[in-house]
Amino acid sequence: MTASHxxxxxxxxxxLGWSPEQLIARINEVRRxxxxxxxxxxxxxxxxxxRQPSATTMGDIVAVLHLHRGLRVTPADLGWDGPGRRSHALDDPYNVxxxxxxxxxxxxxxxxxKFVLLTGSAVTACALDLLLPAAQNLRSALDGDRVSTSLLANIEASVRRSRELDDTEGSRPALVWAGGLWSTLGQVVTRCSYGDAEGRQLHRLYIEMSETYGWMLFDAAEHARAQRVYLTGLRVAREARSDPALHQATANLLASxxxxxxxxxxxxxxxxxxAIASGRSDLSSRVLAVIAQRDITIAGRRGDVDGVKRATARAHEQLGDVSRGDPPWWSEWLTAAAVDGATGRAWLALSRPDDAASYLAQRANIATSAYPRDRLLALCDLAYARLQVSDPVAACEPLDQALDLTAIVDSPRVAGYLDDVIRQLRDTSCDHAKARDVLRKATVEHRRASGQGPLG
Structure with missing residues (x-):
């Protein structure tokens, strides 16, 4: 921007002789x-x-200019009145x-x-703020309805139930219900009155629900909305009172x-x-294992072979350590087999299907009916690995089992993956009877899922 403009x-x-940092220092005095x-x-x-700041921040800037220059300016005087230029808290979750x-x-x-995906510091800034001393600005409404012990118990049960629904049925069936619960829980946080103990529990439950709902949106390919849910949970964590249970929930949200x-x-x-998720010293061993299990896949996707090995060793080590901390309920899903599944998936991402095969075969065999989406994903991984080593007949068995699970699991993320693996099997032009049966079954399942009815 030139001087004339x-x-x-x-x-x-x-x-005023101020740099941008000096302006922010004055604004923060007002905000405090x-x-x-x-x-x-x-x-x-x-x-x-x-770029136009949020409406609240505009008010802070106007207040600072009035205080230090003695001028009564408006947002319009600062050029922030154009149509369609108004900011929204969910569009800029860091500066609110x-x-x-x-x-x-x-x-x-x-x-x-309609949200756009965030990248760079727009994603990480809220997380990096967690490294600073807790702000503790989140308070209850003084004149709001009281949050009772029985209400908290019901909220806790609902948060757990939403995760169970996602685990057993996939994201799509319960997505509307989970979104309503997340929104309603936000209203309880902002509009009700509660003491310190109730506030700690309520804020922890909100962060747990943000992780669950954010994961469901991610699984449903609603990526931009998932980001906003995750970042809102991180902002609550930044301003809530420090509490070990809340720290564990926040670490899990960061990992997701x-x-x-x-x-x-x-x-x-x-x-x-x-890295921020694993940085706290008060996390239980099982939570650290959950973070490491996520890190295995992350390292594989970025092409870091040594990172996969380190994260795998760390996950198994932490999973075997029962002496450190009280594991939260939401970490119960993690097993040694789940760690191996992540390791196999990482080797697949690294284009090393031979290294992946043994991990994935074991994972597919051990995956329980309690987590059908997880089992469906494991079967897809195993079939994909076998296709990568040019063994389409061996890929048919896990694909056949995976197709059986599509009747009970509605996960757009995994369904898209399954479609890709089926397409790869079709592209091999394998004329074996098993391949023909699987491809026929896939066609029938696709018609059923799309509501087209059976083949005539």
Whole structure:
């Protein structure tokens, strides 16, 4: 931006002799007085380059200019009144408070809005803030309805049930219900009154629900919405009171967010998130094992052979250590076989199907009916590995079993993977009877799933 077309905000800053960092320091003084979290020291650079801040931050800037220049300016005076230029908390989750995000995510706004994927610091900034001392700005409503012990027990049961539904049926059937629970829980956090003990439990439950709902959105290929849910949970974690159970829930949310970023090919962001997840000293061994299990897949996707080996060793070591901490309920799914499955999946990503095969065969054989989506994914992995070593007949057995599970598991992520593996089998032009049977069965299942009815 040339001097003749300098932004109005830059003009005010020049008159005051301020750098962007000095402006932010003054804004944060204002925010502290009203109990809001501090903005990042570099936030002002994008404003002087023409980007519009959130409505709340606009108010802070106007207040600072009035205080230090004695001028009554409006957002319009600063060039922030153009049509379609208004910011929204969910569009910029870093530069707003947890309370603003909670309010923005209530109701149908999450469903109606069209979000774009975030990358770079827009994804990692909320997580990096967790490395700073807790802000503890999230408070209950003084005049709101009281959160009782029985209400908390019911919320806890509902959060657990939502995860169980996702594990047993896939993301799609319970997605609307889980979204409603997540939104309603946000209203309880912002509109009800509660003491410190109730607040710790309530905030921990919100973070657990954010991880579950975010994972369901990721599994349903709603990636941009999943990001907003994860980042809202991280903002709550930043401003909630410090608590070991909350720290464990936050680490799990970070690990799931990292897994999604890896799936999307955002390897730098995934690495940052997983490193922050494992950085706390008060995590139980099982939680550390969960993080390491996610890190196995992340390392494989970014092409890091040594990283896969280190993460696998760390996951098995932590899983075998029962002396450190009390494992949370949501970590019960992790087993040595699940770690091996992640290792096999990582070798597949590294184009080493021979190394993957033994891990994946063991995982597919041990995967239980309690987690049918996980078993379906393991079977797809095994079939894919066998196709990669040019053994289409051997791939037919796991594919046949996987097709049986599609009647009970509705997971767009895994269904897309299964379709890709079936397509690869078809491309081999294998004329074996097993291959013909599997391809015929796949056609029937596809018609059933799409509501077309049986073949005439």
């Amino acid at each position: 300098e932004s109005p905000l830059r003009t005010h800053m020049t008159a 007085k009203r109990g809001a979290s501090a903005l990042h020291a570099k936030s002002a650079y994008k404003w002087v380059q023409g 408070t947890a309370g603003e995000l909670l309010l923005a995510s209530q109701g149908d706004d999450m469903k109606r809005r 967010a990292a897994y999604q970023e890896s799936w999307l090919g955002h390897h730098t962001e995934a690495g940052t998130l997983i």
